Amino acid sequence: MTKTSLYSLILLSSTLLGMTDAVASLKVSQTATPTVKSSLADKKLLTDITSVGSRLFSLGERGHIIYSENGTDWTQAKVPVNVLLTSISFSSEKTGFAVGHDATILKTTDGGESWTLLNYQPELDRPLLAVKSFGNEVVAVGAYGLFWQSKDSGNTWTQEFHDELLLEEDREFLLEIKDSDPELYEIEKQYLLPHFNDVYLSGDNWYLAGEAGFVAQSSNQGNDWEKLEVDYYGSFFSLTKNEQENLVVAGLRGNVFEESSDAWQAFSMDGKATINDILVYKETVFLFANSGNLYFSANGEDFKHYVFDDGKAVMSGVVKNSNLVLATEAGIKFIPLATLK
Amino acid sequence: MLIHSLETFLFRQRPLVILAFAFFTAVLGFQASNIHLDASFNKNIPLQHEYMQTYVQYSEEFGGANTVYISVCDKEGDIFNPEFFEALKGVHDQLFFIPGINRTLVNSLYSPSTRFIEVVEDGFAGGPVIPADFQADKQGLATVKQNVEKAGIVGRSVSDDYSCAMVSSQLLEKNPDTGESLDSIALANELEKQIREKFEDENISIHIIGFAKMIGDVATGAKDVVVFFAIAIAITSLMVWIFCRSLLLTVLPIVCSFMAVVWQLGMLNTLGFGLDPMSILVPFLVFAIGVSHGVQMINSIGKRVHEGMTAREASCASFVKLLIPGGIALLSDTVGFLTLLNIDIGIIRELAITASVGVAIIILTNLFLLPVLASYIDFDKQFKAQPEGTHDHIWRAMSSFTKPKVAYSILAVTALLYVFGYVKSQDMKIGDMQAGAPALHADSRYNQDTFLITDRYAISTDILKVIVETKESGCTYHSVMNQIDQFQWRLENVEGVQSAVSLSSVAKVVNTGFNEGNLKWRSLPRNTNSLVQSTARIETSTGLLNRDCSVMPIILFLEDHKAETIERIVNEVKAARDELQNDEVTFRLASGSAGVMAATNEAVSAAQVPMLWYVYGAVVVLCLLSFRSVKATVAVVLPLFVVSTLAQALMTYLEIGLTVSTMPVIALGVGIGVDYGIYILSTMVESLRNGSSLRTSYFNALKERGSAVLFTGLTLAIGVSTWVFSALKFQVDMGILLTFMFLVNMLGAIIVLPALASILWRDNNKES
Incomplete structure (x- = not known):
């Protein structure tokens, strides 16, 4: 039943091409359309869910970010974009990041009620698919090896290209x-x-x-x-x-x-x-x-x-009050x- | 003068006149025997309405709104067995061959366009849900079940609980080979014979809905109308006999009125019209109006015979006396009904012709032929000896309605009723108010089938399509597709919209498929190449795009087709259109069954007021011409108007929505009611002009015509009230409404009219 295989380590000399191509290229290149309040926000496609402190956060299509204390009653956050959002991560109860299509990166500092747009570049035609933040570290990754990283909680960013x-x-x-x-x-x-x-x-x-x-x-x-x-x-x-x-x-x-x-x-x-x-x-x-x-x-x-x-499709889930709450x-x-x- | 020369001619050439009538009756009777029931979907649609222009323009590309849905159900509750699939295939294949079915749009599990797609490691895998090598064995059925789930058609092609599967198709309005219009009733019969009879058995049940099936069932029920006609005629005859105590005088108005119906049907057939099942009650109305005038005639003749005239003298005198008031009443009906031609809905125009032809014929049969025939009657001594004035005490009592005090009380009550009626009539709903077909009883097979289908399937059959027009290859531009997506989302948020689909939303799903089924990609690609990839495989047979994707409908599935739901959604569509429409993208209302209903509801509600203006306009003009008196016109029209308003209130109370089939009833009610007033008032005015007091004039009018008016109202009301036993809900509703109109219009003419007169002719209202 189980199949095992060795994984091989491919260590590459990072000096061959230069370690990374670091570019501070975060920008909002076009005017974004803000999300519209909708009573359907918690009934349509949601791609990720997370829990921070006593709050649950979920997000999904059309720039919907929703939060709830109990998992049943959801409030829609103010979000300056209306694209499909794909991933959310908090580094503290107040500070969190969300990413999505058109290389969107959003940040909140008020516990997820309102979000500011750090990056929005539709012309890249490239979605970000996952974000993780831990302490001051934030990493957002996406299509075709898109990799953005911040070491100061999202104030400055570098785009990385690892040829290895x-x-x-x-x-x-x-x-x-x-x-x-x-x-x-x-x-x-x-x-x-x-x-x-x-x-x-x-x-x-x-x-x-x-x-x-x-x-x-x-x-x-x-x-x-x-x-x-x-x-x-x-x-x-x-x-x-x-x-x-x-x-x-x-x-x-x-x-x-x-x-x-x-x-x-x-x-x-x-x-x-x-x-x-x-x-x-x-x-x-x-x-x-x-x-x-x-x-x-x-x-x-x-x-x-x-x-x-x-x-x-079930996209993600968290445990809250001995229930599995699913996005x-x-x-x-x-x-x-x-x-x- | 004219009347006298007419009189001279008619009564000198009696045999000739009778021969002529007999001849026409024979010819038109033959024609009438060939009349057929005829119903078409387009006849119920306001084709000039803005939405319907869109509908007609695109009905070939995207199908019309005339769909038939057949749900094949397994009585055990699980479709995955060999017998079921055999039956389903049978229904699919059989439907394909029924004339009138649009073969390219037959949809079921068995149609090749029903496919599934799944993502595997190296791309897509997919195929028809029922594979070409399908065997209805355990393995084959399990595969189909999996494919059904993968295809995401549960709730659409298969019911939510897997107990039924759907076969649907759109209908062709015109036969492409012969160019003939679709015969909905024949199609409904075929569905019954070729589908239901063949495939329904102890394991399988068949449920069929759609306009064609509904009208077919109405037509079947409408055949019973003949029985109700017979009952009504029998009751009327008996009552007339009790009224006049002369067999021959009884036969005359019945025969003449019946002749009018025969002529009417014969004329319709000659003119190339059929009889719509929804208008099947019109011939009865013609009969009723005919009886009303016929009874006035025999009443007048009888009275004169009692006074000692010969039959011929009495007939001549009655002809002269009644031609004007009767003619005016019938002429105003005719003109009133003809004005309905202004309303741009086929079925109402047909009704205008049917009704006005019928009423015009009554002038000939009941005002001309009837007295000529009556002049031949040899009245016996007993009849002649009947005492005069037996009812005078009743008429004297009633003449007190003209006393100012009594009159004011009557008018106060009438005003109150009017206010009540007006308030209530404002709540009258436009369109259908129930989930099923309002013309049929809730427990009818059709409505039971409707409830089953709405219950077991997720997808609604109430569909509103917004047509998006854009540039050539519009679906390859992100800006266009995004605009459609935004529009669709706005509408999905409107209460009453259950779900929506468009090329945009499907392209997103396909884009997900191209990205390994990962929903984090369920978005419209910015890049044209990726967008092309997402739309290229979507075929025009999905109804989501035309060949060069310059036109793409947004399909909204509605929770129901109540008028307020449709209105709310249409308003939102307009708001979204104003906001999102730009140089590139135009959003146009509307197609789909709910789109048609939206247009019809709007046309009906827009036509309602003008229709009453037309009908009343005709009555007012003719009254002014004949009475040459504003007062008399007011006295006739005002009670009628109050009754119309009360009839609308009754419709609200009975939950009868205003639709193309119920709207004309109000107009017909005016036609029924105007007779009474005109007959009463014409005698009154004559008497007033001779210098009599108002009370005496009214007493004279009652003595002369009161019994006929009272009697007609009662008789027709009793005849029509038997309709509550009809198998058609529509006929039950009409029965109640007409009973109300016959009775209340009569009461209006003998109670409200004199009360009004007492104010209008105040100077004559002094007791001597």
Whole structure:
């Protein structure tokens, strides 16, 4: 059932191309349209949910960011954009970040009630897909290896390009054209990296998950990266660490891999639904998946299966008052933890 | 002078006159025997309305609003068994071959356009929900079940609880081969015979809804109308006999009125019209109006015979006496109904022609032929010897209505009633008020089927389409697609909109598919290449775009089709249009069943007031011409007007919405009511002009015509009241409304009219 494979470490000399191309390029390049208040905000597509202090936050399409104290009554925040938002993360009860399409980066300093636009560049035609903040560190990642980082809680940002994350042949190709055709180099550079679908910060150790079996690790807060080889070529959408501090990645068609003592243990979920997010709550691991699927395991080994009748994708979830509160394609949903046995 | 020469001619050439009538009756009777029920969807639509121009312009590309839905249900509650799929395929294939069905738009699990898409590691996988090699075995059914879920068609092609599956199609208004208009009633019969009879059995139930099926069921119910006609005629005959105590005098008004109906139907057929099931009551109204005038005639003849005249003398005298008031009443009806031609809805125009032709014919049959026939009657001694003036004590009592004190009380009560009626009539709802078809009873098969379908499926059959016009290849521009998306979102937020779909919202879903089914990509790509990728595979058969995607409808599914729901949404569409419309994108109302209803409701509510103006205008002008007196005109029209208002209040009370089929009833009510007033007043005015006091004049009028008026009102009311037993809800409603109008108009003419007169002719109102 389980399949193991060695992952290889590809350490790259960061001096070959210069370590990073750091550009402070955050800007609001076009006038953004603010979101409109809607009573449907908690009933339509929500892509992420998080809990900070006593508050829950969720966000989704049309610039909707909503918050709630109890999980049932939601208030819509003032947001200066109306694009699809994809990820939210708080570094404190007051300060948080949200990202989304058109390379949108939003910041709040009043506990999520109002948000300011730090970055909005529709002409990039590139969504940010995940954001994590921890202390003063903020990392936002997205399509085609988009990677923005701030070390001062979002005041200044750098855009990073780590060529060590490229495929070997692409890296060599870029190296070739860098001097001979600088223009082509700039263009190619933008499209050779995979989509970064998730980022996870754990002290000095940072991790990335992405398109086509992509998983990477940095042990020095993102300065240097190494790719982790997993024997799977489908995309990963989420990664985190479980109770045993083992890395868990999950993605397309119900594929889950857990790293333990230099080997990856593979799990395959019933119904092969694509997994959007992982939640580790105490010992239990929850996997939120498309087509109304929810998987959970008390020991991280044997997964059980719950399916919502409406078949709407479950994007993310948090535990609040012994309920699982879910962000789904059809808005907020609830399940009492007791029913998931 | 003219009347006298007419009289001379008629009564000298009696055999010739009778022969001529007999001839026409034979010819038109033959024509009438070929009359058929005829209903078409477009006839119910105001085709000149702004929305309907859009509807007509795009009905070929995006289908009309005339859809038939067939839900095939498994009685055990689970469709995944071989018998069910055999039946479903049977229904799908059979529907395909029924004439009038738009074959390209037949939709079910079995149509090739019903596909699913799933994301796999190396891209998309997909196919028809029912694979080409489908075997209805355990494995095959399990595959189909999975595909149904992947395709996301639960609630649309399959009911929420998997107990039913839907086969739907749009109908062609015109047969493409012959160019003939769709025969909705024949189609409904075919559905019943080819689908329901063939496939319904102990395991499978078939539920059919849609305009064509509804009108088919109404037509079936309308056939019972003949029985109700017969009952009404029988009751009327009996009452007339009790009234006049002469068999021959009884037969005459019945035969002449019936002849008018035969002529009317014959004329309609000759003119190329059919009889719409919703207008099937008009022939009865013609009969009723005919009886009303016929009874006046025999009443007058009878009275004169009692006074000692011969049959011929009495008939001549009655003809001369009644031609003017009767003619004026019928002429004002005719002209009043003809003015309805101004209303741009096919079915109302047809009704205008049907009703006005019928009423005009009554002039011939009941004012001309009837006295000629009556002149042949050989009255026996017993009839002649009947004493005169037996009811005088009643008429004397009633003549006190002209006493100022009594008159003021009557008028005060009338004013109160009017105020009450007016307030209540303001609550009258436009359009349909119930979920199903208002013409049918709630427990009818059709409405039960409607309730089942609304209950078991998520998708509503009440659809409003907003047509978006833009430049060529508009769907490849983010600015265009985004504008559509914004518009759609605004409307999704309106109360009463259940869900919405457009090329924009589908493109977002496809874009998700191209990004491994990750919903974090459910957005419109900025980049034209990606946008093309997201829209290129969407076929025009989805009804979401035309060939060069310069036109893209936004389809709104509504919670119901109540007029206020539709109105609220239409208003929001207009507000959103004003805000979001620009040089690139035009939003146009409307198509879809609710779009048609929106236009119809607006046209009906816009036509309501003008219609009454037209009808009353005709009555006023003719009264002025004939009485040459403003006072007399006021005395006739005012009670009528109060009754019209009260009838509207009654409609509110009975929860009858104002629709193309119920609206003309108010106008017809005026036609029914005007007779009474004119007959009473014409005698009164004559008497007044001879210098009699008002009270005496009214007494004379009652003595001369009162019994006929009272009697007609009662008789017709009793006849019509039997309609409450009809199988058609529509006929029940009409029965109540008409009973009300016959009775209350009569009361208005004999109670309110004299009271009004006592104020208008104050100078004559002094007791001697």
